[in-house]
Structures are given as structure tokens and as C-alpha cells.
Amino acid sequence: MTLAFRFLLSPESTQTPNQHTVHPYAHWLSHSRASENTLRGILFPDVVPRLTPNLHLIEGDFLKHHPTPSSAQYDYIITLFFIDTSLNIISTLEHIHKLLKPGGTWINLGPLLWTSGAQTRMELSLEEVLRLAEMVGFMVQDGRRTVECEYTADRKAMMKWLYQAEFWVATKRSV
Amino acid sequence: MSPSPDQPQGITLKHLLAAFLPLLVLYITVHILDLSSALTLFSLRNIILGNRPPITLDQNQSPSLKESPDIPPYFSLHRAVASYTSYHALALKELDALQRSYARLTYAHKKVGYELGYPRKLEGTKKAEEANAKLLESVAGCARREFNHEFELTPESGSGGEDYGKQVMPLWKLLRWGWREEDLRPDMGRAREAMKHFVRDWSEEGREERKRIFDPILEVLRRVGEEQRKEMKVLVPGCGLGRLAWEVSELGGCGLRLHKPRELRSLIE
Numbered sequence: 001m002t003l004a005f006r007f008l009l010s011p012e013s014t015q016t017p018n019q020h021t022v023h024p025y026a027h028w029l030s031h032s033r034a035s036e037n038t039l040r041g042i043l044f045p046d047v048v049p050r051l052t053p054n055l056h057l058i059e060g061d062f063l064k065h066h067p068t069p070s071s072a073q074y075d076y077i078i079t080l081f082f083i084d085t086s087l088n089i090i091s092t093l094e095h096i097h098k099l100l101k102p103g104g105t106w107i108n109l110g111p112l113l114w115t116s117g118a119q120t121r122m123e124l125s126l127e128e129v130l131r132l133a134e135m136v137g138f139m140v141q142d143g144r145r146t147v148e149c150e151y152t153a154d155r156k157a158m159m160k161w162l163y164q165a166e167f168w169v170a171t172k173r174s175v
Numbered sequence: 176m177s178p179s180p181d182q183p184q185g186i187t188l189k190h191l192l193a194a195f196l197p198l199l200v201l202y203i204t205v206h207i208l209d210l211s212s213a214l215t216l217f218s219l220r221n222i223i224l225g226n227r228p229p230i231t232l233d234q235n236q237s238p239s240l241k242e243s244p245d246i247p248p249y250f251s252l253h254r255a256v257a258s259y260t261s262y263h264a265l266a267l268k269e270l271d272a273l274q275r276s277y278a279r280l281t282y283a284h285k286k287v288g289y290e291l292g293y294p295r296k297l298e299g300t301k302k303a304e305e306a307n308a309k310l311l312e313s314v315a316g317c318a319r320r321e322f323n324h325e326f327e328l329t330p331e332s333g334s335g336g337e338d339y340g341k342q343v344m345p346l347w348k349l350l351r352w353g354w355r356e357e358d359l360r361p362d363m364g365r366a367r368e369a370m371k372h373f374v375r376d377w378s379e380e381g382r383e384e385r386k387r388i389f390d391p392i393l394e395v396l397r398r399v400g401e402e403q404r405k406e407m408k409v410l411v412p413g414c415g416l417g418r419l420a421w422e423v424s425e426l427g428g429c430g431l432r433l434h435k436p437r438e439l440r441s442l443i444e
Contacts, residue, residue, distance in 0.1 A: 003315075038296075
């Protein structure tokens with residue numbers, strides 16, 4: 001998605017709000033109440049994003065991200081619909097742990113839809129992921145809950161795909 | 176008189192047929208399956224043995240064009256751009272299939288279809304996809320500009336995508352896996368995911384969907400005092416089109432984003 005994001009960030013490509021139009025549902029004629037729904041154009045971006053001293057884009061493999069001078073420098077790491085894209089969930093959680101300052105916070109929200117085709121080393125249940133988090137050195141705080149949500153849904157379609165995503169906040173224990 | 180068992184037999188026509196018949200069958204199969212536009216002995220060798228080792232999506236493997244000069248890795252800049260630039264052709268092909276299916280109706284039924292406005296709908300789809308293709312071309316153009324050095328190795332012309340479309344899929348792989356994500360032809364999946372993510376992350380239409388998942392997260396961050404926020408470092412791995420990270424940075428903290436190069440559910444990495 002980096003290219004799509006860069007398209008919005010680039011002053012050469014995107015200058016004003018709602019400059020572009022996309023018809024993301026035009027190809028799928030199923031679950032359609034009316035043709036105009038399927039063919040509709042959607043304007044974007046609602047705001048024009050730019051990189052700032054407060055906002056940096058780092059491209060590359062997450063597992064290879066080692067900011068200098070020391071790795072453990074983040075106060076918060078937020079994983080949104082991300083951890084289930086890991087090919088090795090242990091590596092991912094270990095790396096999150098490593099990148100956090102002692103006492104730092106890991107916030108997670110998402111489903112557990114593992115990459116298909118037996119590409120992941122393991123396909124864990126929620127129970128197993130939480131247990132793994134504990135083993136890696138996280139303490140999941142009270143208030144873990146299920147958040148019902150959609151993902152790139154067509155609001156006007158006759159079909160909904162609902163995730164019962166899990167949300168939790170965890171603290172890095174000093175091991 | 177048949178040769179005695181002790182005498183070595185020469186190569187007969189039978190031997191030649193046994194050797195070449197499988198290749199002939201292969202040749203025909205490949206053409207029927209429309210796998211290759213120009214079949215030579217060299218490409219036959221590639222079909223059987225494959226151009227490169229099987230793709231293993233090792234998370235530690237960083238995709239780069241240098242690793243496989245003939246075929247770009249699955250998650251790579253070139254495949255991503257190829258997916259965007261091939262979109263129009265692939266979308267038209269898809270539409271063509273719909274048209275042909277409709278054309279199989281009887282004349283009487285076609286009249287009904289016309290009354291219903293079905294041909295007009297297909298025409299509408301065609302126009303919408305054309306607009307999408309133009310948008311995706313712009314995204315590809317931006318990529319070529321920003322990753323200018325990566326594209327020096329390949330032709331800069333708009334047909335960069337089609338080159339990869341002509342790669343032959345190793346037959347052993349085809350037989351084993353069928354048509355899968357490792358299909359070396361550019362696929363529309365990536366382009367379509369990108370378009371949906373423009374909506375999800377950066378449109379008014381996606382606001383509700385964002386709110387449900389951003390609110391719990393931003394609520395945690397809002398508990399941090401305003402002064403403290405300035406010193407905070409936040410990482411958002413796999414941030415997609417970056418809306419969450421942008422929202423975090425708007426809170427006044429220091430928002431860093433990190434992209435993984437892989438994302439099919441996302442699109443066009």
C-alpha cells in the first residue's frame with residue numbers, strides 16, 4: 001500500500017481534498033441493490049496528508065526495523081489488523097517487545113485471519129496468541145474486549161462481512 | 176528377424192515417439208491453457224524446471240529485484256506497479272467475459288435484457304473501470320517518479336506491466352497448486368485492494384468504518400497528557416495507507432509509521 005499512500009503524500013499527485021475519484025465496487029455486480037450503487041464514484045482524500053517532523057514513513061520489513069541508537073525506543077506500538085499478517089507470530093511479538101521501552105505499551109486491534117496456503121509457521125487461536133504474548137513478556141491489561149467491525153466494506157451492498165476483532169492494551173514487563 | 180537379446184537395439188521410431196510425445200502433449204496443454212504466447216524449446220525447459228526456485232514467503236527475505244532478475248518477487252515494487260498498469264487490460268478482459276455470457280441469451284431474452292438496461296449497466300462498468308485505470312496509472316506514475324532508480328533496469332514505457340504478464344508459470348507449479356496467488360501474471364486483486372483502501376482510509380464514506388477501530392486506540396493515547404505527548408514515540412507497523420498514524424500525529428504526539436513491503440490484502444504494496 002506504500003505506493004497508494006505515497007500517491008496521496010506527493011504534492012505532484014495530490015494537492016486538494018477530494019481531488020480524485022474511485023469506483024471501487026464497479027466490478028462486482030453481486031449483492032447490489034441498484035446499479036448506481038455499484039457504479040458510484042467516491043471522492044478522496046477527505047484531508048490531504050503530508051509527512052511532517054511528527055510523521056515519518058519508514059518502508060521495509062518490520063522485523064528488520066532497528067532504529068538507532070538503541071532499539072528499545074518506542075513508548076507505544078499500535079498494531080491494527082496487523083499481527084495476523086505475520087508469517088511468524090512469535091518473531092513479530094518478540095520484535096514488538098524488543099522495540100518498546102521498558103513499561104512501554106502495545107495496543108492491538110484486529111482479527112486472526114492468518115495468511116492462507118500454510119505460509120505461516122503457526123496459525124494460533126486468540127487464546128494461544130494471548131498466552132504467547134504473556135510468554136514473550138507482555139502483561140495484558142484489564143479491559144480487553146471484542147470490537148465488531150468491517151473492513152473495506154461497501155456500505156450500500158446487500159452483504160456484510162463482520163469481524164469480531166479483539167482489542168487489547170498490553171504493557172512490556174521488564175523480563 | 177528380431178534381434179537377439181544380447182544385441183543392443185538401435186534407436187527406433189518407437190523410442191523417438193516415447194521421448195517426444197510427452198513434450199508434444201505438454202506443448203498442446205500449455206497452448207490450450209493459454210500459458211504462453213511463444214513456445215520455444217527454451218521456454219519448454221523453463222516450463223518444466225521453472226525459471227527460479229519455488230517462492231517461499233519467508234518474512235526474513237527482503238524482496239528486491241536483484242534476487243530474481245527474471246521474475247520479480249511477489250511483494251515487490253515492480254509487481255505492484257505492473258498490477259496497476261495492467262489493470263485496464265485485465266478489467267476489459269473480465270468485462271468481455273460478462274458480455275459474452277450475456278450474448279448467449281436468445282434474441283427474445285436479449286430484448287428483455289435491453290429493457291432491463293443490462294447492456295447499459297455493462298457499459299457503465301466499462302466507463303467506471305476506465306476511470307479506475309487512469310487513477311491507477313497515476314499511482315504507478317508517482318511510483319516511477321519516486322522510485323526512479325529502481326526502474327532504470329526495466330523499460331520505462333507503459334508496457335512495463337505486460338512484460339511480466341508474459342512470464343510462463345512453471346508447469347510443475349501449475350499442476351501442483353493450480354492458479355494461486357503466486358501466479359506470475361499481474362493480478363487485479365492488488366489494484367482493487369488499493370482502491371478500496373483509498374475509501375477506507377481517506378474518504379468521507381469510510382469515516383464510520385474508521386471510527387469503530389480508531390476510537391478505542393486513540394482513547395488510550397488521549398489519556399497521555401498534552402505535554403507528555405510531544406516526547407512520545409509511536410510506531411504503527413503495517414499501517415496500510417497511514418490514516419491511523421496520521422490521526423495519532425494529529426493528536427500532537429510523534430507518530431512514526433512503518434510499512435512492511437508485503438500486503439496482498441492490502442494492495443499494491
